């Protein structure tokens with residue numbers, strides 16, 4: 001994320017603008033009016049919520065200090081606001097704020113989930129030097145969990161393999177993705193997932209880039225690969241449909257700010 005400094009404690013003597021992002025599970029509090037700035041102003045949040053349980057620092061972006069507050073109640077909310085899935089923020093915000101809001105959710109969720117030690121059940125405390133929670137009794141430490149997942153475009157000459165996942169909330173088609181299992185190299189994950197989900201064998205697996213994807217605390221590690229052999233045979237538990245698409249015949253695509261979309265656009269650019 002550009003122009004972003006992560007913070008573990010609130011900035012000292014800060015006189016700039018502050019914003020508190022309010023979360024309830026996967027949702028974020030936004031203004032009901034979708035035309036203006038979607039994130040409610042600091043004053044609105046401060047006047048409504050009890051902030052004695054201090055919001056968790058996230059960081060400073062473009063001179064604005066952001067922190068996160070997790071609330072249990074999603075019915076009692078400030079006037080003219082509503083809760084919305086964080087993933088849908090891309091419709092009304094820029095890329096930086098979209099990721100910042102995702103990161104805020106990830107951090108506040110971790111902060112709420114690990115208030116107690118998983119080993120002995122005592123209270124944990126946050127550290128001021130790094131993002132870790134340490135048990136006050138046994139010293140067990142818990143860092144934010146990040147799950148590595150591969151995502152891969154598979155091309156066959158002028159075509160790209162895209163699939164519609166059964167968990168997608170919209171009828172989008174995307175490149176294939178899957179979590180890395182213990183003991184696997186990333187390339188092995190690519191081969192296994194593509195084979196499991198579509199029955200296609202791939203070759204020439206090349207690294208493309210990476211993207212933290214905070215909506216499930218994942219790290220997406222992207223690859224490109226070429227079709228080797230096989231016919232499409234979908235795993236109908238995870239995939240509803242899959243097919244080969246040409247640049248002039250693309251279906252509905254995933255979120256613009258996702259690396260999945262970048263992989264697909266990379267294929268389109270190379271084809272032209």
Ligand SMILES: [Zn+2]
Pocket residue numbers: 117118119120121122135136137138139140
């Ligand atoms: Zn403990």
